[in-house]
Amino acid sequence: MCSSDKSQSNLQQEKAILKREKAEALEKIISLGSEVRVLKDRLQRAQTEAEHKQKENSVLQLKSQQMEEQLEKCKKMLEELKSKLELQKDGYERQLMLVQTEIEKKIILLQSEVTNTNIQYLIRFRLLDEEVLQKLEMGLITVEQVQASLAQYIGKPTAIAGVYVESSKKKISFLEAAEKGFLAKTYAVEFLEAQAATGTLTDLTTGQTHSVTEALERGIIDKSLKDKLLEAEKAISGYIHKGKQLSVFQAMEERVLDRYKGKRILEVQVATGGLTNPEIGVRVPVGLAVEQGLLNKDTLHSLYDPVSNPKGFHNPDTGQKAYYSEILKTCLYDIDSGVFLFPFGERHITSTSPVSSHRVSVVNSSCGTEMSAYEAFKGKHIDRKTYLFLSQQESNWQEKSTVDQSGTQLHVITDVKSGRQLCLESALSQRFLESSELENYRGGLLSIYEIVDIIFSRMVVVEDVNSPIAGFWDTTQKKRLSILQGFQQGFTDRATALRLLEAQACTGGICIPSSGEKVSLSEALRRGLLDETLNQQLQQFEQAFNGIIHPKTAKTLSVPQAVQENLFPKEAGFRCIEFQLLTGGLINPDTHDRVSLEEVIQSGLVDKVTAAILKDEKFQTKSLTCPKTKRRITFREALERSVYDCHTGLRLLEAAKIHGYGAKSTFHYVWAYK
Template sequence: MLKDKLQHTQTDAEIKKRENFTLQLRSQQMEEQLEKCKKMLEELKGKLELQKEGYERQLSLITGKSYGTRGTSTSQKHQELIGSPDIHYWIKHQLLDEGVLRKLEMGLLTVEEVRASLVHRTDKPATVAGLYVESSKKKMPFLEAAAKGFLAKTYALEFLEAQAATGSLVDLATGETVSVAEALEKGIVDLSMKEKLMEAEKAVSGYISKGRKLSVFQAMEERIIDRFKGKKILEVQVSSGGLFNPETGMRVPTFIALNDGLLSKETQQSLHDPVSNPKGFHSPDTGQRAYYDEILKTCLYDINGSVFLVPFGERHLTNTSPMSPHRMSVVNSSCGSEMSVYEAFKGKHINKKTYLFLSQQESNWQENSLVDPSGNSRHFIADARSGRQLCLESALSQRFLEMSEFESYRSGLLSIYEIADIIFSRRVVVEDVNSPIAGLWDITRKKRLSVLQGLQQGVTDRVTALRLLESQVCTGGICDPSTGEKHTLSDALKRGLLDEALKQQLQQFEEAFNGITHPQTGKVLSVFQAVQENLLPKDVVFRCAEFQLLTGGLINPDSKDRVCLEEVIQSNFVDKATATLLKDEKFQAQSLTCPKTKRRITFKEALERSVFDCHTGLRLLEATKVHAFGAKTAFHYLCAFK
């Protein structure tokens, strides 16, 4: 009996133990769930706080509270912003995103810049309206150009369909926009085009399906229109100002379109993918296929009608070149005048809103700062598109910029685009005839690249990059083509003009420029004296001599003056046999690969092919990237072994 009771007691104890363990486990699980709930509540609270801040910020803009511009309180400016019915409308409909509002609050954007960014949403679409014939300096409608044989009628129809897909056709005679029906009535377009243009106009009015008006993207998803056709229309609408919501009849920016189901992220990313969305337009000038966005960027703005025209001719007015500070961007077809955006603005041919909008199409200026080797903070404005950079402190000290103008910029009265144009209009850049190849000009992207950037982006090979950098170091320092400044190897490494491996390889060339210090006597020797003392390899000496002679003469390490070869011979720094070798062009090796043609060239040939940059006065070498043809198929390999 006692034994049974003992067993029963042990069994009860085990059961209670299990129950306690289960209760503890449940308690632990409940605590974990409680913690998760707390975290979820905290996250929700944080999101609500952010949303509240956003609403308060928008409300403050609507009700009149000011946040200042460029770090200074300027309530008048914000009252001006709020007082505009257009801006009020866009804030009300949440078409100014949080990022823009925050930048406005922090003073990183001015009122004018915000308005300029909204031009393509609040004004008529930025569509290609016709041709600008460079020879006659006159504008010409697409159909007239087709009739005169300037372009195929099918190409003309592409541009007219694009106009219809953005809401209206352009009457080039007046600059007014009209519907397809009105255009047919006025004889602006042929009756033969009616069906296609009416179909294109549905991109704005909507595609009717089951009693609903569908947008282009929605019609694509419902398979009402072909995906290739739909993507072509979407690319046009995005490029010209925004996607159309047929329910509201409004154009909306991409980020709103994504939220409203008018576009998907995947489709957005594929709009400029030549595989899933082939280029759907033809350049009237070259006949090459292009995206609408690419053609728009080459257009001129005609103040006679406020329309965008694609240039046609051999003058290539809108081409960006390192040899000219501004491209021609504005014309007046009524009198044949052609000018840059800044010239048009200063001449009061365009207002500030148009000036800022057009400037933003050409460049993307941003301000940044860095600490120089002396520990001083320097402020730069840099154009991400062209690779140009300007130091504001230098501009002030050189009187390219007045302090009053700088203060107006800081207070938001002058935009960053105006500051850049003011500095450029006053600078006088002299060509440096002794310049080595300071950098590369990417002819595809129309952008300045440092030699290292060219190497990293695949427009030049490492050996060529090394030779170009050697020529820079032994003639004064590593060149920064964005500013025109020259730097020591250590400084260039900090500024991202070199990598560590290149720095090590260039060490001897910097010593050659500064002079080689004799380890026993402490005397500073020239490269030829150093080679006689076996302090420098002969190949380094000959390359230094070649680079220096071709850029103006051998450099005296003490005075840094240039001296001709004859003077060096007379000074007994070099023997006649070596001098004869240096004079002989056969001695010059084809040590470079041309970044443009990809053919082997000498350093002398590289200098002859280079162009002087109007921004710095230094030489740039044109470059382009060779695109791979992709993987070979089995057919290619089969043919190769036949």
């Protein structure tokens, strides 16, 4: 083939290729054109949608702007309305205060029956000061302050109004209680006479008090009691003699009133807030009553003397004779009717117990709620005055300063009644008390009862399962006693006291049941928890806790090791081992950790014979006398009979006296129980 033919052939091939490429390019152009049209359509639709949404947003913005403008207008209207209401409120409050002030002034005059003559009486009997009246007129003091100063004289006496049935949680009158067989009618009449003698014959349905005549008209009392109660009511209205209006004491002195009956009335009036001065019809505190001749000191001192003034009331629950003040201390305050009620039932809810930090002191008979005085006060169910009165019935807290071993001054608060004890410095360090609260207490803004209740409300006490018998619980006086006090006051014999103190000394220290502290023998002697003889007898038991030093190796030995090495008396050693095992395990003198008997046996510290003796309860001697039943018991039985003290977490053993039994009369005890 010639070159021209080849060129022509190549040219044709190139044309074919170009033609094919042109066709392909044309297809791509057509395809791209189609895609461009689609994209243009989409873009146009998107633009249309965007314009539509923009229009919608513009409309929404316009509406929002309009709503904001309306809201601003509403706010302005509300502010204007609020200002108008505030002005009206201020005006009404000023008018109300003026009216209230006038009403309160009249109330004071009505409550205390203060006429022009009576004001002179109040001043004369030192119940009201002329200076106070002048300050009130000048606006230097408020009506509330004057009311507060007169409250103790014009307030309702704290007489017992009826019975609280524990099972049903309902209140009933004394007469109804007698009808239902809860108490003898003669007992019920005693309490009604006390009500009449304090001017507080009470209708339990309303809580209101009435005179004898009013009570008869309303059917609150029987007509058969009329004469007896009218006679008792003379303690309020006065005994008319030779044209004079005599008080109870004056009637006794003039022989118008029987002396025994008069003393019983005086005891009731003293217990419920003060003696009544019939001339002005208000109660007078005991101190002022003596000054005013409503009572003399000899009679006052004899009110609680069983010989010159026998107990004139019967405890409705037990039937035992009692003073009115003793029964009042066991009563509840009913917030439903604002009266005091005697609790009747088997729960004994007002009894003080070591297992409960507070007794029930307040109830709401309308719904059956029961609470402590502090709970009621914090819940605003009772006022501060009632809270303090109820607290004083339950406890008697007193503060004293003392110095510890390092010479640091401590402030200790002690409940004289129950034996509980708190250290203010410890309460601060443990965050049970804030510095501001202590300052308020020091400044008189908080009472000693409030500061104690604040601390108790924050304390968390855990039962100490390793506790020995830390002390006694006097079931009669409801009080904690140390072991030595229990012996000195005749609850137990010296041998039992020694054994219990041995158990304390070899398990961590001498226990202070009032505070829960455990101290060394020297400190216990300093604090009066031991006498010199006991201190000497307990030395080796303190060694048992701290460890016995081997004289040759200077190694610290446990009790079993020391007994095996003949470095510790065998009999005393066995007692220490028994005390330690029964309170949680043998004590490692180096760490003071507890070790079980099985671990001790495995370690070889106790031989098999000794281990068998320790395991067998038959070998546990009845070396103690139960302070309650006076029967012989083992240390294990003492622990089983004990209760955990909610105040300290330590174990207490209940104790009671038997007539003729005590430190000076062991012979009588042995004779009675041998």
